[in-house]
Amino acid sequence: MSAGPPEGLLEARGISKNYGGVRALKEVTFTAYRGKVNVLVGENGAGKSTLMKILSGAEQPTGGEILLDGEAVVLASPRDAQARGIGIIHQELSLFPNLSIAENMFAGRELRRGRRFVDRRAQRRRAHEVLKRLGQDQLDPNAIVGDLPIGQQQLVEIGRALLEEVRVLIMDEPTSALSSHEVDVLFDVMADLREQDVTVIYISHKLDEFRRIGDWVTVFRDGDLVAHESMSRTDTGWIVRQMVGRDPDSLYVRNSSKTGEILLDVRDLSVPGAVPVHDVSLTVRAGEVVGVYGLMGAGRTELVECLMGSRKAVTGTVTVKGRPETEGTVQARMAAGLALVPEDRQRDGLVPTMSVRDNILLATVARLTRGGLLSGGAEQRTASEKVLDLAIRIPGLSAAVTALSGGNQQKVVLARALLTEPVVLLLDEPTRGIDVGAKAQIAALMAEFAARGCGVLFISSELAEVIAMADRVLVMARGRITAEFTAETVTEEALVTASASESVLEASA
Amino acid sequence: MTETHVDAPATGAAAPPPGPARHPAPAKAALLLLRGRTLVVLVLLVVFFSAISSEYLTQSNLILMTKHVAINAILAIGVTFVILTGGIDLSVGSIAGLAGMVAGGLLFKGLNVPGGTVFFSAAVVILIGIAVGALVGAVNGLVITRFKVAPFIATLGMLYVARGLAQLHSNGGTYPDLSGTPARGNEGFHFIGVDSLLGIPVAVWIMIVVAAAAIVVTTKTPFGRRIFAVGGNERAAILAGIRVNRIKIAVYVISGACAALAGLLLTSELGAAYPDTATTYELNAIAAAVLGGTALSGGRGTVIGTVMGAFVIGFLSDGLVLVGVSTFWQSVVKGAVIVFAVITEQAQQRLQSSLTKRTS
Amino acid sequence: MTETHVDAPATGAAAPPPGPARHPAPAKAALLLLRGRTLVVLVLLVVFFSAISSEYLTQSNLILMTKHVAINAILAIGVTFVILTGGIDLSVGSIAGLAGMVAGGLLFKGLNVPGGTVFFSAAVVILIGIAVGALVGAVNGLVITRFKVAPFIATLGMLYVARGLAQLHSNGGTYPDLSGTPARGNEGFHFIGVDSLLGIPVAVWIMIVVAAAAIVVTTKTPFGRRIFAVGGNERAAILAGIRVNRIKIAVYVISGACAALAGLLLTSELGAAYPDTATTYELNAIAAAVLGGTALSGGRGTVIGTVMGAFVIGFLSDGLVLVGVSTFWQSVVKGAVIVFAVITEQAQQRLQSSLTKRTS
Amino acid sequence: GSSDKSDKSAGSAPASQLIVIITPSPDNVFFKAEQDAASAEAKKLGYQTLVLSHDDDPTKQSQEIDTAISRKAAAIVLDNAGADASVAAIQRAKDAKIPTFLVDREINKTGVAVAQIVSNNAQGAGLGGTEFAKLMGNKGEYAELTGKPTDTNAGVRSQGYHGVLDQYPDLKMVAQQSANWDQTEALQKTQTILQAHPAIKGIIAGNDTMALGAFAAVQAAKKNIIVVGFDGSPDVVSSILKNGIKATVLQPASKISEMAVDQADAYLKNGKADQPEKQSVDCVLVNPDNAKSVTNFSVTGS
Numbered sequence A: 001m002s003a004g005p006p007e008g009l010l011e012a013r014g015i016s017k018n019y020g021g022v023r024a025l026k027e028v029t030f031t032a033y034r035g036k037v038n039v040l041v042g043e044n045g046a047g048k049s050t051l052m053k054i055l056s057g058a059e060q061p062t063g064g065e066i067l068l069d070g071e072a073v074v075l076a077s078p079r080d081a082q083a084r085g086i087g088i089i090h091q092e093l094s095l096f097p098n099l100s101i102a103e104n105m106f107a108g109r110e111l112r113r114g115r116r117f118v119d120r121r122a123q124r125r126r127a128h129e130v131l132k133r134l135g136q137d138q139l140d141p142n143a144i145v146g147d148l149p150i151g152q153q154q155l156v157e158i159g160r161a162l163l164e165e166v167r168v169l170i171m172d173e174p175t176s177a178l179s180s181h182e183v184d185v186l187f188d189v190m191a192d193l194r195e196q197d198v199t200v201i202y203i204s205h206k207l208d209e210f211r212r213i214g215d216w217v218t219v220f221r222d223g224d225l226v227a228h229e230s231m232s233r234t235d236t237g238w239i240v241r242q243m244v245g246r247d248p249d250s251l252y253v254r255n256s257s258k259t260g261e262i263l264l265d266v267r268d269l270s271v272p273g274a275v276p277v278h279d280v281s282l283t284v285r286a287g288e289v290v291g292v293y294g295l296m297g298a299g300r301t302e303l304v305e306c307l308m309g310s311r312k313a314v315t316g317t318v319t320v321k322g323r324p325e326t327e328g329t330v331q332a333r334m335a336a337g338l339a340l341v342p343e344d345r346q347r348d349g350l351v352p353t354m355s356v357r358d359n360i361l362l363a364t365v366a367r368l369t370r371g372g373l374l375s376g377g378a379e380q381r382t383a384s385e386k387v388l389d390l391a392i393r394i395p396g397l398s399a400a401v402t403a404l405s406g407g408n409q410q411k412v413v414l415a416r417a418l419l420t421e422p423v424v425l426l427l428d429e430p431t432r433g434i435d436v437g438a439k440a441q442i443a444a445l446m447a448e449f450a451a452r453g454c455g456v457l458f459i460s461s462e463l464a465e466v467i468a469m470a471d472r473v474l475v476m477a478r479g480r481i482t483a484e485f486t487a488e489t490v491t492e493e494a495l496v497t498a499s500a501s502e503s504v505l506e507a508s509a
Numbered sequence B, C: 001m002t003e004t005h006v007d008a009p010a011t012g013a014a015a016p017p018p019g020p021a022r023h024p025a026p027a028k029a030a031l032l033l034l035r036g037r038t039l040v041v042l043v044l045l046v047v048f049f050s051a052i053s054s055e056y057l058t059q060s061n062l063i064l065m066t067k068h069v070a071i072n073a074i075l076a077i078g079v080t081f082v083i084l085t086g087g088i089d090l091s092v093g094s095i096a097g098l099a100g101m102v103a104g105g106l107l108f109k110g111l112n113v114p115g116g117t118v119f120f121s122a123a124v125v126i127l128i129g130i131a132v133g134a135l136v137g138a139v140n141g142l143v144i145t146r147f148k149v150a151p152f153i154a155t156l157g158m159l160y161v162a163r164g165l166a167q168l169h170s171n172g173g174t175y176p177d178l179s180g181t182p183a184r185g186n187e188g189f190h191f192i193g194v195d196s197l198l199g200i201p202v203a204v205w206i207m208i209v210v211a212a213a214a215i216v217v218t219t220k221t222p223f224g225r226r227i228f229a230v231g232g233n234e235r236a237a238i239l240a241g242i243r244v245n246r247i248k249i250a251v252y253v254i255s256g257a258c259a260a261l262a263g264l265l266l267t268s269e270l271g272a273a274y275p276d277t278a279t280t281y282e283l284n285a286i287a288a289a290v291l292g293g294t295a296l297s298g299g300r301g302t303v304i305g306t307v308m309g310a311f312v313i314g315f316l317s318d319g320l321v322l323v324g325v326s327t328f329w330q331s332v333v334k335g336a337v338i339v340f341a342v343i344t345e346q347a348q349q350r351l352q353s354s355l356t357k358r359t360s
Numbered sequence D: 001g002s003s004d005k006s007d008k009s010a011g012s013a014p015a016s017q018l019i020v021i022i023t024p025s026p027d028n029v030f031f032k033a034e035q036d037a038a039s040a041e042a043k044k045l046g047y048q049t050l051v052l053s054h055d056d057d058p059t060k061q062s063q064e065i066d067t068a069i070s071r072k073a074a075a076i077v078l079d080n081a082g083a084d085a086s087v088a089a090i091q092r093a094k095d096a097k098i099p100t101f102l103v104d105r106e107i108n109k110t111g112v113a114v115a116q117i118v119s120n121n122a123q124g125a126g127l128g129g130t131e132f133a134k135l136m137g138n139k140g141e142y143a144e145l146t147g148k149p150t151d152t153n154a155g156v157r158s159q160g161y162h163g164v165l166d167q168y169p170d171l172k173m174v175a176q177q178s179a180n181w182d183q184t185e186a187l188q189k190t191q192t193i194l195q196a197h198p199a200i201k202g203i204i205a206g207n208d209t210m211a212l213g214a215f216a217a218v219q220a221a222k223k224n225i226i227v228v229g230f231d232g233s234p235d236v237v238s239s240i241l242k243n244g245i246k247a248t249v250l251q252p253a254s255k256i257s258e259m260a261v262d263q264a265d266a267y268l269k270n271g272k273a274d275q276p277e278k279q280s281v282d283c284v285l286v287n288p289d290n291a292k293s294v295t296n297f298s299v300t301g302s
Ligand SMILES: Nc1ncnc2c1ncn2[C@@H]1O[C@H](COP(=O)(O)OP(=O)(O)OP(=O)(O)O)[C@@H](O)[C@H]1O
Pocket: A019, A022, A023, A024, A042, A043, A044, A045, A046, A047, A048, A049, A050, A051, A091, A403, A404, A405, A406, A407, A433, A434, A435, C001
């Protein structure tokens, strides 16, 4: 960093936040510097999003004060914060699935023609400009947001924040659903913003990523600010040490089991739809961890959903443990030995109205009966066993699942899948939005699962992760498998080339 | 992959916004046909009934049926606003009844004030009636937003309360004669429900005006777009700085005012106000909105669709009466047509979304 | 972070299940009081009415009121199953009417078969009546799952269709005498609606059995657990291998069967079957479920709460009748109490969730 | 079946002085008049009253009779909700030693109620039909609006009308619809019927609210059509005086109610009925000739 202490713009002083009995923030004092990219990191549930919600008016602190330009301010609502030039990209997308891209961007602050009417044409034009700035000029501003893949939705959310004349832009994991290409574009935009003296607060779990863009880094742990340092004076090891409180021996555990018979054999699978899949063939062997890399829209989610039976294939065969599974329903595939941890745990994984225990047992509850009736004891035993196995941090088995942090919610869904005793575990972006510690745990779980003679097929958009965890990597682009590497042959360059060569994004860029 | 990109024109100087996705011609035609699906059902009904009865497709019968439709259409337009935000309004029938009784009472026996009885002109009475509806709607909105009562329950409660108030207003009686007298200066109430302008009943004109206003509000104004936003994702709406509670209260006020207007039209047409006016009309109004493609989960729907839905229900009911179908069969046929029309709606949405996706 | 790990006991052999979150005593008491909130409203009602009328709190009146409650409670229990999956059933009143007519027809005039008329015993007639309700419910479920029609509309259509069929069954008439004859071997239909066992009306025993069965099914069986899952997050339920469509059809079948049972009780009590039986009872049934804490969005609710809700509505209505409140005021008071009870429900939920959080 | 243990009052003598009056909803003036007359008469004779309305729902009626039993009423005056569907409930009252006095509508069983005092609907419909035929000049097209199809009186009146009208070959019924006793429904259905059959000369309705609705439609269509109703409600009478609706048939609602209360009083005092169970009170035709002398469901001097 250049000489002289940077100038603080937005300051949180002694901010606390209690949710009922949960202390999400404990008198945190945090300063975001003017015209800098201020990076926030920390484990899941460390309180990062909570602080950002408070700084953007979406939540009220239990104690402490907020200073903007050295002046104490009260941010009673998102409107208040917006009026003061504070914009935010929320971690959970807050979009209107029923409205167009342009309308999403201008919801609540529509451009007007005359005093009364919405100026749709101007909105479309401005939306198009912003999309172009994000490298998405092929996107139609009239497209309905609910029809977009999650990555493009995230870009719309980003675009919305960029439309405002903001002094402070808070970005809470804006890249969790983006692939490296869009991340590059986004970083260019952030560099621009920095030029324009905009203060950026950036939250991410992708260590290699934010090191490229951040000026300052702040580490949170258990609702406390534990470290605050200029990025140039830190390295990855330092950050992980601050986060986890110990040395990162190894982030990812590599599977080292011997491979055996073919457990999953997929032949010529084709799936119609918005993101179609064409003639995919693949195998997963016992003891093997197979990674699937690809860009947004490559069709990986469609592939695993089809394998799991929640999406219908038009052609192709799926053979599990040598037995063809022709029925193609979720029940049949589950019985055959497949289990899926879905990509979007909020939408496809958790039942928010149920307790942690009931969520864990959801798929296997029929096994825990005596004389047709559920046996409370067996339920409690089974669930708590899994909680211990996976080291899920919960207040209690009867707690609401929504009260857990993201990583722990992910483990709940994983526990449910493991309880079905699958022979091949399908994981769609299992590490999205979870912290390094949890990532390492999930990698270890995958390895352990493979060591028991089972197979793993996991999808990931992070190069480092696929390379580190997979024995074999398949690359998907435009619904086809375009390349295959072994752990020995795989390189970042090869993956990028194979995934981009035929990708939608590359073609249109 | 069949995706086609919307090409930006080569002369990209001031990049004009890309137009709506272009569909190949046949797909487009299919889509248009399906968008007008309620219209298709309507046309089928008309064809069917005019084949059975020569009186069905006469100008005078069409005008009459449209007049009958007007009442339900106005109710349904109001309800559409509510449904678009993800709510529901079961109290519209009762509000119509209450507004009719208030207006009837003012016309028939005036307002007792200290020192005598005041009579208002018919126009003022109409405004008071609508204000009563708006007020009841505001109560609905406040109960729903302030006390977080589910709209279904809040408006179900209001269904009973408003109906009870309507009955208490006259102690169960009917206000028999609403024609007013010159001495009282309150003549002319029949204008809205009985008279015609240019050969078209005033009630139909009123429906046209209400529908046009509703279309403009829902599609062209910030308020209208925010209604869709609230119905699409309430949390996101709050985070986007939209005053969600205000929007919600506003739609119940609109719904209440529309219901009151419908009640006044009924009362005017009847020339008498009785407390059971418009009983169970709420179900027809909601059915019209849903037939017209409004999603009960909120965020999706059009006013024009709702009006079409009201036409389908009205033209069906009147047609059944015209050809002399028994009451019992009327009930069966009506239920079946409502479900059938929605089934075609589902087919349409699936086809439409597959078409849009394939071609966008 | 105050999160605690589930501690494994040092001797990890058979890890005992972690108990439910422990609350400090006063918070626990407050919570208990609030959980029984519907009960509190009920007690308030009883206290209020018995202060006004000495007849209210007599054994005979309590038994009588409970018998009246039984009908709505059985309807509401069925509807609760549907609402728990996130659906709604507006057709239960009509199904009750249809089942009553089918049973009435079988008892009064028998079934015409080639070669004569067959009469079934009262027990068989009751089973047929319930089967009819289950069948209509299955149609609801199929329309909703196969054609993806919104439950509101599908069951609204069925409301009309089933009522029309009930009327067509007798061409609008009443089956006057259901007592049967020894010659036909179909006596005894009055048992379920008129008779008593151990001083308690059979209808009340039936309600108790239905409620007990429903409690066991919802809380103790995998099927019940899946109902909650479907209502809580349908997509997650699908991926967890739950056959969502089957569950949905099943709940509409249950709702239809319960509705039919209620219709049979009504018919038996009246000793006659008429096609308008149970008109608009659907609203009361839904109101009971919601009063009892069932969320219309699905996934939350209890059968016992629903039964409490039915008691509140029934004891209120009967109390108003007993003390001679005019019909019109009955309507107003009923609406207001429904909304008020739900407001206290909201207050409870907020308080409860803050308590649970603080103490967990 | 087992005995009615639920009715604890059974066997105990009716010591109370309460008369329970149950009618359809008083938002129809006819039933309001009925209620008011019965209530006034009972109070005059020193009774307390409980006035309830069953809204034409036999189930609700059954529950209200339960309430009467539970409150140990001395007698019930009932305008019932269904000729067949009411029998069991009235029997229950009888078993509890509470006498029931029916007004306005009969039930399809004797020996259950102490008295069934009804206006003679068949006779009244005969009067209405005859007057209608006369007004029509014994020829031409007409439409009929019937009451709620599940209501006995709707059927009786319709039969009564047709008993007369069907004798005239030139009188042709071109449409028959139920408007469920409802004014708005009568209005809209009449409008539609007038579309289908523009040549209609007359409309005969099963009660006065439907006649009023039909007449509103006739007025809006600016047609000159004969409308005849049934009940003798004040609104129709005043319409007759203004040369609007042509005729109605007055049911002496107040008189019937008073008779019922008087007989109940006598029964309670003497322990037996002083009149036969079935009593019918003739209806009176109301037309411009006598409309002036009609007030609140009674014709002065008749
Ligand atoms: N609405 C809420 N109710 C109860 N507890 C909550 C709520 N929101 C957050 N918490 C708790 O507050 C703590 C901090 O959560 P927060 O979302 O700020 O974490 P985070 O650092 O953003 O984690 P992640 O990296 O997973 O996004 C967690 O323990 C979480 O369970």
